[in-house]
Amino acid sequence: MVLSDLSGLLACLCFISATVAQIVFENSAQQSLRTNHVNKTEMFAWAGDGPNGLFTPLESLSLLKEDQFTTMRHPSFPKYSVRIKKSDFCDPTVNAYTGYIDIEARHLFFYFFESRNDPAKDDVIFWTNGGPGCSSSLGLFFELGPCRVLDESGAKIHPESWNTNANIFFVDQPIGVGFSYADYGESVGTTEEAAKDIAAFVAIFFENFSHFKGRAFHMAGESYGGRYVPLFASAVYDQNAGMIEAGLTPINLTSVMIGNGLTDRYSMFTAYYEMTCTSASLSPVLDIGTCVTMKQTLSRCEKWSRESCIDQYDYINCGAAAAFCTNAIAVPYRLTGLNPYDISIPCGGGPSDLCYPETRYIRQFLDDPSLRSKIGVDSSVPTNFSSCNSEVNLAFGLTQDILHETPTYVSALLERGVRVLIYVGDLDWICNWIGNEKWTLGLEWTGQAEFASTPLREWTVDGKKAGKTRSAGKFTFATIQDAGHMVPYNKPKESLQMVQRWLAGEEL
């Protein structure tokens, strides 16, 4: 009973439950989809540098309309197209665009904001939130977007937005999440499947908006993004060979950034003990009896996981091991009522609030029919916005997606020259800094010895300590002091400084 309670409560910036009995997907009947008539002459008219922003074709500023979508296709990706429109909202100082990536019957919603600095030169960032099953609107409106919705007064400009000097995407993925939808109830339950759609989207986008060709591209995410982003970036990287062969410009994948990620599930179990029973971040939060029991089950959890998940993967055994570990090591913290995303505060709000009552204002904002119509949300999307989709979460649970290998993708990216930033707010419990430090130190790659022997040092913002960091070669680990799971929410200034230094290729 605790577990079902748990998975509900955790819904679900970071997925924890590994025992899922059986799920029946209800295919909500979908109708009335795309009715937009596409004018083929206009469709292929993209080119040139309009004065009005990167997406504006030379000939006619009106081609990208606010009141209807324009569709882009690419012959190399016959099953894919992108519907995009101008959407004047959130940040009046830049051009904003929204739309859908259409993959036959699957439709992924995205927001795109140009840089506040120099859109024609600045890097491009891709952002996804985690879950699995949670909408990137949380990242946009709660954390790092050009506007934030933190109270009933609605959207307010966010001065420390990550589009300060970068162009940025927020994608609701996979299908079923946020404003994304599927025509016939299709679903995605693995990161590998999700990665194919993302890689194709990235290729179409860069190919058709030729201003961006060759532009430095960074893929970023949070929480379950710790699994998504390494696989998404690998798919984009591997796709480049095919793009070159087809005579296209490869994507200039420059870095990945992962915030409070769940990249290695296994090191997180051990880390839960340290977070709650030692002074690793704050003083111990669990009582001595509970800590002793946890410590005793820890070695069993580690041994069982190693044997049935890591050395040799066995679906049933691995799932059982993960359930055992969750029960023994994660549940005691849940029972404290503390916030899983910040050990310094209680979990606030109702069951849909993700422990932050403020998230309800984002849902209200995204429920508004006039906003939906402005940004082009399809009419088949449910009228009540859900920050996280529990069916998607369960689908990933069924495939044990998180129990599959992820850190090796990070090594593979590093070996190919892609820079990797792992940053962690040090008050987060669920995807905490201890587990993240552990896997980064243990990661096998050419620079491992140098990385592992580099001590943590302080990094500062305006002369004040912002956290700790270590780097070797293209790999950087950093903590953000006094921040929880959603670092840019707690520490907007420090997180922007961090990103700016990272994009500029500077030390933190």
Ligand SMILES: *[C@@H]1O[C@H](CO)[C@@H](O)[C@H](O)[C@H]1NC(C)=O
């Ligand atoms: C399509 O758009 C072009 C350019 O705006 C226009 O000249 C042409 O008449 C349009 N065709 C149709 C069928 O609407």
Ligand SMILES: *[C@@H]1O[C@H](CO)[C@@H](O)[C@H](O)[C@H]1NC(C)=O
């Ligand atoms: C997308 O790019 C391809 C290849 O450059 C081109 O053939 C196609 O017309 C472009 N489509 C649009 C809508 O720009």
Ligand SMILES: *[C@@H]1O[C@H](CO)[C@@H](O)[C@H](O)[C@H]1NC(C)=O
């Ligand atoms: C990729 O981006 C980096 C950083 O802006 C730049 O130095 C490099 O020349 C770009 N590479 C290509 C092939 O365009």
Ligand SMILES: *[C@@H]1O[C@H](CO)[C@@H](O)[C@H](O)[C@H]1NC(C)=O
């Ligand atoms: C949607 O939200 C409204 C207002 O909060 C509520 O009355 C209604 O029951 C909700 N509908 C569904 C299907 O949850």
